[in-house]
Amino acid sequence: MSRERPRRGTLPPAQENIEKLRKVVEEGNSYGAQQMYKSISARYVSAQRYSEALDILHSGACIQLEHGQVICGAELAVLFVEALVKGKVPYDVEILDRAREIYERFPKVPMALNLAEDDDDDIKQLSEAMGEAKTRVEGCSSFLKAAIKWSAEFGAPKNGSPELNVMLAEYIYSESPEVDIARVSYYFVRGNNPQKFASVLVNFMSKCYPGEDDLAIARAILMYLSLSNLRDANQLFDEIKKQVENQRRDFVESDLIQYITYLLETLERDALPLFNMLKAKYKSSLDRDPVFYELLDDVAEKFYGVRRRNPLQGMQMQGMFGEIFKMMGEMQ
Template sequence: MRRGRSERGVLLPPQEMISKLEKTANAGNFYEAQQMYKSIAARYAAAERYGECLDILQSGASVQLKNGQVTCGAELGLLLVENLTKGKFPVNDENLDRIRKIYKDFPRIPVPQNFGENDDVEKLSETIGAAKARVESCSSFLKAALKWSADNGGQKGGSPELHLMLAEYTCSESPELDMAKVSLHLIRGNSPERFASTLVNFMDKCYPGEDDLAIARAVLFRAALSIGGQTRKFSSCNVYTPLVILPRSMPIPPGPLTQAGSSPKNIKERRGSIKREGAHVRTPSRHVRNSI
């Protein structure tokens, strides 16, 4: 019994440790601070003092990210999610707020989209490489948080708020935007308006001819997830949600799918005429829905 008390006695109050480690990191000793954050947090976790462990890891992740140490910050963020899982912490506003605060501290450094002929190729390559590293680090952190939220009382596919965070960071920081992957998170998010605005912004930047594809993909993703029962926030909207909720100040670029003849009403009429002609309209198969 004495031994147990002695082991717990060496654990200083977490706020003292947080202040000490923050000074070490802010002095530029990032590697030393990182190892201390990890070892001290592990000792609190071993003593099953998960609350204090989370406080230390959250502080460490934010301090490292604010100092531009993205890899270190993401690593501590992943450890925080790991301890949320070990401690069986529920998905509630208090625990989600830890994720929110770390997410907000990830650097936002827009990558230039138009490169001039006289630009330094090596510098541009470094800029793009750093942007990819930021997106990968933030994605790893948020995907781990999504898994925790799905396994500990959240929605089946993970917290809609976390899906939206992942989509937003990828859109703002990725030098090579993959709209297909982003759409999968936006459609599971809790903001149809942001989904619509992101879609229109992408249509304005994509290659000619891809704008209609972007709309069709968004509608089909929405339809497939609706059939699978994986959307809640969108449940009061139909599959044309990304189109009909746009503000009037944000016009949709013209194209075959956005013409008046392709409105939901006219498409419904066409479908009826197709059925009368004996054609068969298929819905996405279970395999397709699961893959989405």
Template sequence: MFRERAKRVLLSSAKETTEKIKKVVDEGNYYGAQQMYKSFSARYTGAERYLDALNILQSGACLQLENGQVTCGAELAVLFVEALVKGKFPYDDDTVDRIRKIYKKFPRIPVPQHLDLADDDDMQRLQEALGAAKTRVDGCSSFLKAAIRWSIEFGAHRNGSPELHDMLAEYIYSESPEVDMTRVSYHFVRGKNPKKFASTLVNFMGKCYPGEDDLAIVRAVLMYLSLGNLRDANTLLDEVKKQVQSREVEFPRTELMQLINYLLQTLQRDALPLFNMLRQRYKSSIDKEPVFNEFLDEIAEKFYGVQRRNPMQGMFGDIFKMMAG
């Protein structure tokens, strides 16, 4: 007990500590500063001065990221979340705002375009840029996924903070050299900004391979519906239709799109027989992506109380969600 009290007394204020380490960063000694951030924050945490630890880690993460030290900044950002958990900080707007401030410091750097891939120097530039992009996405994802887990444990919705899901979806989409729309959609549907999601989908439609546009829209709508969220599913589709009119993007006219339009109307009423008829009528299109049937099973359970006949049926969807998350 006496030793713990002594620790609290001997440690200086977080402000003094951050100013001391900032001088090391300003000298360009990023590695030395990183060790100091980790060492001092561990001491404050050990002394149960969790708020001081948070202040040091937030300052360090932001400063390292501002200086392009993504790996260092991401590591401190994850430690910031670990301090939230150890200090049992509740999920609230103030803490989400602190997380957002760190998130905004993660660099956004476009991959070089119009390179001559036959040129060795250009090829090396491209490889370096792709490697740096992967580092940014992996670092930011680790940080925000940890923050989402914290939010679930300390007071957010059972799917985690919608704000954090939106941040992660936006960063993955903007910074990944090859976009995985399944991962992006997984987080957007757990967010609270279907209009932003619609803008992202329309942007994706303008540059995706032929035949991927309707799959991306249908997957997004089914994901919303599998969570029981009919309102945002409708908002998303309406927004996509509006936005393609103002851009040079063609709205897909396929059987899958017909299915989605009919499905959204059907789910507004007690019409299980019609729901089953739609599944049968569009079976060949639905089977293009096996997970669509899994989503439709979940939708039948959410909206009509249809119990799965085989408990193993949900296994594929669970694996899919783990991969997407």
């Protein structure tokens, strides 16, 4: 402690460094400023002046991103979260707002603007645009994943801040050159905005390959249910139908969607036999995506207390009794 106090006294107020570093970035020396942001903030962290370290890193991340320096900005954003962890800063609205301010400065560039004629120059430009998009997504994802982990450890729900999860889902969907809707759904179901999730799914349905639309809807619903969230599963399903209707489009019809409709109704009551019967009856639809069975095992455990089987045992049982279950379903 005796060696720490003089060290703290040698550090000026953070605002002095913030103004100085801002000028360095504005003069075009982003790399030089980056090294200074890292070294100066580290001194404040070492002196346990976490609040000032956070001010410096937050300002640096925002300024670098505003100047299009995604890699530099993302690195400082991650260091901002690391300072939160080192300072054991609790999750609250103020910190969430600061994280949102950083997130909102990550560039958003519609890929459609980069599509042009099929000549060599345009192909090169498209390739570069896709590379830049990948860099943006990786940078923003690194920051938000770290922030979600911090939030879960310091006061947010066990799956992390719902707001941060929605931010990550939105950015992955809007900026990824090739959308992985399952990955997007993973974060949305840990969020708190089924309406926004519905908008993303409706948008995805308008441009996905035939047969992917009902898979995306079913996967999203089952992901919610695997987290015991029947309320948001119903809200998502209703909102998708509403938005499709408002766009004067036909809602997708398939056996899989019919299964989801019946499943949501079944989970409103204590009806494990009906749950199992539906699973058997719609086996051919569920077979379209093996992850459905994993999710349904979670649903059975959460809603009906059914203990999960060993995966190998489950595969063996499915092989032995699959045809019997099918026959039972057809008899209903």
